[in-house]
Amino acid sequence: MKSLNLLDNKLEHLSADIAQLKSLEFLNLDYNRFKILPEEILxxxxxxxxxxxxxxxxxxxxxxxxxxKLESLFVEGNRLTTLPNGIGHLRNLKILHLEQNRLTTLPEEMRALQNLKELYLQNSNSFPEKERIRKLLPKCEIFLNLRRNYLSLLKFSFIQDFYQRLLASCS
Structure with a gap:
């Protein structure tokens, strides 16, 4: 089995048997009741x-x-306040959805995510400092989405300056 979709159930735990699905490439556990990541997934x-x-x-x-081998990680709409340093070992990660959590900062270990192309942070309690994010993102291809951050004013010069500094840091 390569794909398992358990979307929108009332699961709080998984059977240890899931660890036997060694060829599993896609696992959807969206909209369940997990408070901790089942260790069998690891x-x-x-x-x-x-x-x-x-x-x-x-x-x-x-x-x-x-x-x-993880390329996409979707953890939006949870109660995350921090990310573990181990996230830096996800060398193949291309897409990371962190929106609608309680993050206030990102770990330095994210520098190791050389393949990360899309980072979603919108609608977080506190938008992490933009300069620090710019330094952490290793690639020049950036998806910047500030949707639902309750910004009262956004100067478009900020986006242009941010992008120019980012490109300069990649040369």
Whole structure:
């Protein structure tokens, strides 16, 4: 089995048997009731897409970095306040959805995410400082989405300056 969709159930736990699905590449656990990431998921070494939107996660385990083939991680709409340093081991990660959490900063280890192309942070309680994000993002291809951050004023010169400094740092 390569794909398993358990979207919109009332799951709080997974059976340990899920760890036997070694060829699983796509796992959708959106809109369940997980408060912690089931540790069995960390044994799915071929997992490329992990969707955990709309659960009750307050943290991700340090061992998240074991999912070395992971390309897309969706954890929006949870209760995350920090990310583990182990996130820096997700070298193949291209898309990271963090919107609608309680993040106020991102770990320095995100520098190691050389393939990260899309980072979603909208509608977070506190938008992390833009300069720090610029330094953490290793690629010049950036998806900047500030939707639902309750900004009262946005000067478009900020976006142009941000983009120009980012390009300068990549040369």
């Amino acid at each position: 044994q799915l070494e071929n997992l490329q897409v992990l969707e955990l939107t709309g659960n009750q996660l307050t943290s991700l385990p340090e061992e998240i970095g074991k999912l070395e």
